[in-house]
Amino acid sequence: MPHIRLLVFDFDGVFTDNTVVVTEDGGEAVRCWRGDGLGLTALRACGMEFLIISTETNKVVSARAQKLGLECLQGVADKGAALAVVMQQRGLSSAQVAYVGNDVNDLACLRTVGLPIIVQDAHPAVRTAAKWRTRAPGGRGAVREVCDTFAEILTNHARL
């Protein structure tokens, strides 16, 4: 795991509890986890890079990504192809990339990376594609758990 350089996230169901609040004018809001920020900050200090790839183009994704200081690709119909391009551009092998997802539109990405991760409450159809299933559900600590685990391993690795 110390060789992971880029940690890629799906948004809905990973940063959120996969619900969406719909208002009368069609506005949307999502429910995120405050604790994610602390985990991302600590892991960024270890040198990890982050990226969000989302199928939809949605202002709430931009808003949350900006708050957390995360780079974000939206409106991506083929997430697997988009991730492959990113990896090529950055000169990263699959062994250097981890991906966190929760549903069937994450399958291509999960199969592209060396460390495919799903959240506790991911859709059953993606379970066999993952090497690690977090204990925390999406939007309730899953991102934090991934960050904490990486940070602990990277810190112990650096001390050796």
Add this chain to the structure above:
Amino acid sequence: MPHIRLLVFDFDGVFTDNTVVVTEDGGEAVRCWRGDGLGLTALRACGMEFLIISTETNKVVSARAQKLGLECLQGVADKGAALAVVMQQRGLSSAQVAYVGNDVNDLACLRTVGLPIIVQDAHPAVRTAAKWRTRAPGGRGAVREVCDTFAEILTNHARL
């Protein structure tokens, strides 16, 4: 189940967790499930048609239906009668229609269709009217579960 042509849904408690957020100006918002969209898209590709029938006229229903690309009947006092008209207009027998509901105002519709379905957390008074009770609760995967199941059956059927 392959003979089902039209899948009809109640809105509150099926697409939502049956809660409603009320703001100070009387505005309402509901909580839906992001995963429903993927399921509906996949099942639509199998040729299934969808319809939402809702007792209330409510902008949040229109907003969510539009986002999901679903046809929607609102302000329907007698949902059973409305569904019967729809079936007659489209030339559908009860064996060709399924309905997903969660409360007593769905009883007429549940009794009209060949495949009456209720969500996990439906009101106890509708349980005997259903042939199938989803494992997922409303607004937390129930619509997705119904779509996934239909899509799997239709896909396997087509392969035979």
Add this chain to the structure above:
Amino acid sequence: MPHIRLLVFDFDGVFTDNTVVVTEDGGEAVRCWRGDGLGLTALRACGMEFLIISTETNKVVSARAQKLGLECLQGVADKGAALAVVMQQRGLSSAQVAYVGNDVNDLACLRTVGLPIIVQDAHPAVRTAAKWRTRAPGGRGAVREVCDTFAEILTNHARL
């Protein structure tokens, strides 16, 4: 129970799950249960009268009460005294009134009425004051459960 003429409710924690959503401008929103409306409508048809008594003056209470067609007393510092006045004005004895509450500011009302009711997740300090504790939590079916139970008893009573 057939002699109950007036059913009085606290608002927060009874019609809601006792949470409040706070926005950046200090606006508030509460989370209610869609199923409550069906129960209240059915019980009103049995001749029951309803009243909400709330300590705070809050627009969300007015908004929800108006939607449900319920009379509402707000900004009531001494809810027990306010309820006593209501009962005197309407010529109701304690045996003719039920009250549904969830916290210590409901104790006076619970002790004033003949049938004191608390929701499943009421504060432990009010448990001994209640004759009936609903199975459903506040904002997740408690009001509906009370209405359903009353309606069933009143309907069966009328048939005798």
Add this chain to the structure above:
Amino acid sequence: MPHIRLLVFDFDGVFTDNTVVVTEDGGEAVRCWRGDGLGLTALRACGMEFLIISTETNKVVSARAQKLGLECLQGVADKGAALAVVMQQRGLSSAQVAYVGNDVNDLACLRTVGLPIIVQDAHPAVRTAAKWRTRAPGGRGAVREVCDTFAEILTNHARL
């Protein structure tokens, strides 16, 4: 515990369930517990003083603090240092201060006070720093539980 004069709270995860609702324009909303107000009012009547210390500067914190009548320090990068200054200014020893937190950015404060408290669903990394872990989770009764317990002890102490 009767010697505790100042009760200090973290905000997110203590007054809230640690989730944040993000809207399309980047606005944020948090979910608080209605029952906290009754507990704080009762404990204030016993002579307790309160303070919220929050890492972020956020309007929702100000809004909720104002509603509850609580003093509030925001935008505090080093919460431990900020708390030490407050204690010195008020002439309070660590034995006279309690702190309620939920995450690693509360560790310095938890170690500064005589009575360190964490909420039920606090991050595992702070568990050993606490003398008391509430039964209620943050934003679902934790603040109320702390206030109730203090008020009961102070009341019984005064009666001796």
